[in-house]
Each structure stands twice: as C-alpha cells, then as structure tokens.
Amino acid sequence: MSAHARRSGAAATRAVKPAECLQCEIRHLALCSAVDDPDVQRLQALVTHVWFYGGQTISTEGDPSEHVYNVASGTLRLYKLLPDGRRQVTGFLYPGDFLGLASIGTYAYSAEAVGAVHLCRFRSRDFKNLCDELPKMNSRLLEIANDELAAAQEQMLLLGRKTAVERIASFFLHLADQNVKLKRSPVVIDLPMRRGDIADYLGLTIETVSRTLRRLKSDGVIALPESNRVVLSDADRLRELAEEG
Amino acid sequence: MSAHARRSGAAATRAVKPAECLQCEIRHLALCSAVDDPDVQRLQALVTHVWFYGGQTISTEGDPSEHVYNVASGTLRLYKLLPDGRRQVTGFLYPGDFLGLASIGTYAYSAEAVGAVHLCRFRSRDFKNLCDELPKMNSRLLEIANDELAAAQEQMLLLGRKTAVERIASFFLHLADQNVKLKRSPVVIDLPMRRGDIADYLGLTIETVSRTLRRLKSDGVIALPESNRVVLSDADRLRELAEEG
DNA sequence: CGTGTCATTGATCTCAATCAATTGGCGTGG
C-alpha cells in the first residue's frame, strides 16, 4: 500500500514582525472574524508570522501541541501514518483555515506545507487564555470544530463507500466550493498538491488517480490544461458522478 | 455496494418525568461532568427522558436539528447514506456520549437506536442558551468536539489505508477501550450491533467481516462464544494486527 | 414445526492495487 510521503525540506523557517491584522485580506474567512476590531488588536499582539517552503513539516502527530495557526496563504496537508509508512491525508488547509483543533495536549496528525505557506502562529497557552477571555472566540471555535466534524463524516462516507470516480468527482466539487469561498473561479481549479497527496487523501493509488483523470478527460467532463490544473467542463455531469445527495 | 440499513421500527417513543441527574450513574462520563451540582439542577430542569426501541430513528440527516441528546443507556449508530442506498456508519454512541455536534441548523448524519436506548433530550435552543450562560459547558463541548475530531481522523486512516484484518482488529481494540471507560471487561466484549452495522462502519461487507472473524478465531486471537460476543484471547497479537502506532 | 432473520460459508468476479516501463517537463552542466 501507498506511502507517497515526501521528505521534508531542510530550509529554515522565517519569523518576522506582524503585519496588520486589521488589513488582513482573509480575516473575514478566518477565526479572527469572530471578534471586533479592538479585540483583533489583542490577537495581533500575540501573533507571530511564519513562512514555510513546500515539504516542510509544521507539526508532527504525537508531539506536544505548542502552537496553533491560521493559514494566511498557501496550502497545508494534514496526515496520519501507519508504522509501515502507509499514509492517510486527512485534509488540506487553505487560506483562512485554522490548524490546532484535535490538538489538546498533542497533535492528532502531522501538518506539512504543500507549497510555500504563510501562517499566523499563536502559542497554544496564549491562545487558550485569550479564548477564555473572549467567549465569542470559544463559540466560533466550536463552530469551526462542528464544520470540520461534518466534513470528516463526509470524508468517511467517501472513503468507506464511494468508487474511484465518485471520489475524484467529489474531490473536485469540494475544491470548486473552496474556490468560491476564496473568490476564485469555480470552474478552473489549481491543484497545489501532487498526485500522491490526492491519492492518499482519497484512499487510492497514484495510478488510479491518474487513470480516473484520463477517463473523466476523455469523457469530456474535465480538461487538464496542465497536470496541476483542472477545468470542470461539465459540472452537472460531475455532480452526477459524485453521487451526491 | 452495501446497504445494510434496517427498516425503522414503528414503536412509539415514551417520555416521562426526569430522573435525578445528581444520582445519574454515568454523569462522570457525560457532558454533565462539566458543571457543578447547582448547575446540574438547571440542566435537569431542561431535560426530557426518552426511550427508543432497536431500529428506531432518533434523527435524520438534513432535518433541522431541534434537539440534542445525552446517551444514558444503550447504543446508537450514526450514519450517512448515498442516493443509491450505500451506507456509511460514521460512529457508534455509548452511554455518556453526546449527540448533537456537527448539527448547527441541520443534522449532519442520521442516528438510530441499535437496541433499546435511554436518552436525555434537550431542546437545541434551551441547550444553546444554557451553554452561553455556563462557559464551562462551552469549553467542555469544545473538548468533546476535539475528541470526536481526533477519532474521525483515526477512522479516516482506517477506511483509507487499513486492510480488512487491521480494520476489525482496530475496531475490537477500540471497543475494548470503550469497555474500560464504562467499567466493563476489556476482554469480553458485547457487540450490540449486527454484522451489517460493523461492515458499514469499517467500509467492508458483511461477508468480509464474517470471514475475517473466522480467521481471527482459527488463529486463536479471539473467541466468539456467541455471535454477538467476542473474547480477546490474545490482545497483544490483536494490537500487532491492528498496525497501531 | 414452519417462517423469517441473521450469520456463515463457498464459488466466482471485479475494481483498484501492484508491478513495470514509458513519457514529459525542467534544471544543470558540458
């Protein structure tokens, strides 16, 4: 079985002085939308901005969870490994997403940068304290946890019961929704991750992903102008193929 | 693919006057452990006790979420369906577990009684209001959501990457842990659910579950004194087979 | 005892995994 894991780059993390949270372009998407301008200042006082290159590890499953993060730009992959190296990518994080749930004490999964990413980092302790002071933060966090839980249920349905075509179709539709949220095209979709990441996310192999893409392409449902860009030529057909409620 | 769903029984739900929450045997396991005796009284004022027979539906995916529940006794199965009837059981709930996460607005999944169950029911609105007043409730809820999220990640790993034997072994070990939590034997395990539920939980078919059990049995790893009771004769071996960290 | 439901067991099939090249893009260095 598969282990499309990628050796982590050795490049260093840079940490610089905070940019202005009030001007943050993705604030409306993030956790930070929960609090008003005065309180955002308090968040800003706690934040450290960090950058990672593609392949770098942000946090490792089982390690004590010292930080939580907001994704400012770029994509992360979250994953768990089996002792023999088989990998399950449990999700991708995009700008506005929060990293640090399911991490009371220790991280429940590892996180790596897919490409270059910019993260807003908080010390778990500081963050926890702030949450206790700002009840809105806590309830927003609960909301996020609920969304993630619902997404996890959906992914279980996909992994347990869907066919390869259905998985790929569902994945693209999910990416299309994500694109809408980020005010990008719902039809032209960039795939920042490699085939191995997609395979490990969907419980397939690289080869099956590739073959399924070919079929969808030759059926005219999608186009692949580049290997990491999909065009949903026939979104309705794709929805049928995904077998969605 | 499989649809081991079961037609829902037609028997009526009974609702009676609340028992005493302060004397509740499983309070220490439940959400209710978050608040002190005086506040438990406030919880108790809001609770309705309801009973369901095996096969009855408690809530349906997509329906507006009007209630949240605590499981007082019995087992629930949570599941999602595909349009063609394929089913994924996303989890089982045992005494002390909370039903109502991933249910902002509408239920993210359906819930059915596996056998006879006793539930403590709250109106979502009342419950939400109480949570806003008792910050400890909110943070306990977040804690629960985090645990469920971690469990969901684990289940994704199982569904995406584990073999049939590994899935069954992991399932039994998980049940054993559950048993410890409920102060039952970690070796003799009752299976309140039928084979179809197990299959749909593990992303397998009934037949594969049955065959895998036979193999584990003939290998001396487990015993099956009755079809719905397992004895973990060799827990260490089982742990090896589960390929766990 | 029939009858229905659930679980087990056996025979066969199939979809995706595995194994094995081949292709294509890209950067490096001669």
Add this chain to the structure above:
DNA sequence: CCACGCCAATTGATTGAGATCAATGACACG
C-alpha cells in the same frame, strides 16, 4: 544549445483483496 539526470505523471500488464452471487446453517418466535 543539447545531452543528461531527476522526478512526477502517465500508461500498460497482471494480480489480488475484497465484493458479489448463491446456498446453507443457526436460532428465535408465533
């Protein structure tokens, strides 16, 4: 500029784990 190496992705041939199809066995219940 082109040859070479590297790596990701594609494509093809074959295998295999688990699904599907089909009985059979084991209880429980009216």
